[in-house]
Amino acid sequence: MISNDSLEVRGLTRTFGELTAVDDVSFTVPPGLLTGFVGGNGAGKTTTMRMIMGVLGPTAGEVRFGGAPLTLADRRTFGYMPEERGLYPKQPVLDQLVYLARLRGISAQVARAEVLDHLDRLGLAGRAKEHVEKLSLGNQQRVQIIAALMGSPRMLVLDEPFSGLDPTAVDGMVDLLAEHTARGVPVLFSSHQLDLVERLCERLVILKSGRVMADGAPAELQAGGTERHRLVVGGDAGWVRGVPGVHAVDVDGNVALLELVDDAAVQRLLASALERGTVQELTPVRPTLAQIYREVTA
Numbered sequence: 001m002i003s004n005d006s007l008e009v010r011g012l013t014r015t016f017g018e019l020t021a022v023d024d025v026s027f028t029v030p031p032g033l034l035t036g037f038v039g040g041n042g043a044g045k046t047t048t049m050r051m052i053m054g055v056l057g058p059t060a061g062e063v064r065f066g067g068a069p070l071t072l073a074d075r076r077t078f079g080y081m082p083e084e085r086g087l088y089p090k091q092p093v094l095d096q097l098v099y100l101a102r103l104r105g106i107s108a109q110v111a112r113a114e115v116l117d118h119l120d121r122l123g124l125a126g127r128a129k130e131h132v133e134k135l136s137l138g139n140q141q142r143v144q145i146i147a148a149l150m151g152s153p154r155m156l157v158l159d160e161p162f163s164g165l166d167p168t169a170v171d172g173m174v175d176l177l178a179e180h181t182a183r184g185v186p187v188l189f190s191s192h193q194l195d196l197v198e199r200l201c202e203r204l205v206i207l208k209s210g211r212v213m214a215d216g217a218p219a220e221l222q223a224g225g226t227e228r229h230r231l232v233v234g235g236d237a238g239w240v241r242g243v244p245g246v247h248a249v250d251v252d253g254n255v256a257l258l259e260l261v262d263d264a265a266v267q268r269l270l271a272s273a274l275e276r277g278t279v280q281e282l283t284p285v286r287p288t289l290a291q292i293y294r295e296v297t298a
């Protein structure tokens with residue numbers, strides 16, 4: 001069944017004594033899209049996710065799902081990977097995952113088949129009977145992810161699901177998440193790995209000191225960021241530093257990365273370059289997500 005429900009966070013606020021850890025945060029996680037939740041240490045990501053999952057009560061604001069206030073019954077149908085990993089160290093992987101899947105209301109037989117399939121896909125087929133504590137941290141992380149994905153959840157809230165995973169596990173995890181988004185499931189995941197977020201996310205929410213600094217599709221955010229130009233000339237490009245309206249971000253031999261104040265600066269730059277010799281390249285460069293992140297959180 002394809003879902004068409006959005007998760008909406010509206011004016012969510014949480015204080016701890018004097019500290020406002022989450023400050024009037026609003027954003028939407030649309031159906032079928034991977035939404036990345038990004039911010040530095042202490043920005044308020046985990047606190048927001050805990051409020052979404054009802055682990056922590058909000059000081060103000062609300063969370064809605066499918067157009068109505070989020071209920072406990074809704075939350076039971078969500079897959080949640082908390083920051084504090086909650087596996088029992090002394091229980092075998094398979095038993096534990098089947099137990100957790102059955103809490104979502106699926107039969108033992110279906111749960112077992114689903115768990116074995118996921119263990120296989122994340123490279124843990126041979127470890128099903130081992131106690132969780134015997135697994136490496138990265139493999140425990142894989143088990144934790146599987147626990148969140150069991151039983152066709154209607155929403156996924158994943159706190160740092162990619163941390164500690166090797167590239168193969170990241171790819172396996174990305175494939176699994178794509179199956180959920182294909183069913184229309186909204187997915188919210190936090191991450192510090194901007195390269196991964198740039199690769200995966202269709203939407204992005206950037207948080208700083210408990211506040212939303214940017215929210216949108218990566219291309220939208222990139223369009224609003226500071227455009228740069230890359231210039232490649234025949235000789236040394238050090239002279240660009242003297243051109244009015246041109247800010248040299250980086251000059252390395254004959255290659256320069258530049259910010260230009262206006263179109264006239266582009267013409268001045270080009271004229272100066274041609275006066276000095278050949279121009280091999282002058283192209284606009286879209287800002288990377290890392291650059292946008294630095295701009296909006298500066």
Ligand SMILES: Nc1ncnc2c1ncn2[C@@H]1O[C@H](COP(=O)(O)OP(=O)(O)OP(=O)(O)O)[C@@H](O)[C@H]1O
Nearest residue numbers: 016019021022039040041042043044045046047048
């Ligand atoms: N139970 C609590 N009591 C007091 N302060 C808290 C509590 N939980 C979180 N905080 C504070 O709230 C702020 C936000 O923390 P939170 O864990 O939500 O940030 P985060 O963005 O998830 O950070 P990180 O990326 O480091 O995990 C921090 O300053 C943190 O110290």
